[in-house]
Amino acid sequence: MSLRDFGTDLRLMSLSALGIVCIRACPSHSQVINPKHLRYLDLSRSYMDVLPSSICTMYNLQTLRLNDCLLLTYLPEGMRTMSKLIHLYLLRCPLKRMPPNISLLKNLRTLTTFVLDTEPGRGIEELKDLNHLANSIFCMPENKGCNEEEVLESLKPHAKLKILELHGYSGLKIPQWMKDPQLLQCLTNLHISNCPRCKDLSTVWFLVLLEGLFLSKMKNLTTLFMNVAGVKAE
Incomplete structure (x- = not known):
């Protein structure tokens, strides 16, 4: 299916939800007319390498998949102008970096991927004021010159975080905030x-609400549970 098949139908100003799959090429500005009342937009499984900048004028959009x-x-x-955005789903997207100043999206509750970068407006400080986030995946930068342990230590989430994913971390130690049972309660x-x-993940012992633990490519992992109250480490 191509976006051309929709023709002028995208000009319906009362449209509140739109799902489009398998776009073979990035649509031009003339093909995408931003509906004024659009709240939900699903472009999953589309064949495009860059998202059209016209998306940014959908000021009322709340969910982008x-x-x-x-x-x-x-x-x-x-x-950063999409201030009403609540859910941003980016699973299995090979993003090289995030757009700048994502911290301005104060209503974000779901951000499934965040690619760390050292450029101004794209670093870990962009997450500190996003207090409503409940889901997040952190991808470490490809810049091997950075101190990954310091970067991850600075990436301290809020206490309401429910889902945490970490991929591509080459440090020896997990951050101190991952050892805080109150922070990850x-x-x-x-x-x-x-x-x-990474060798030691004994911190999972304190995660009392943990329902799912998924580990892969952890070849040097030696400790998963710590010896607490006579419980033998596994």
């Missing part, structure tokens, strides 16, 4: 992969 856009490497630079799912040097 871009899951499985396997060619998508960049999001529009002006996404609401965590229900923990996913960690491709962290080949």
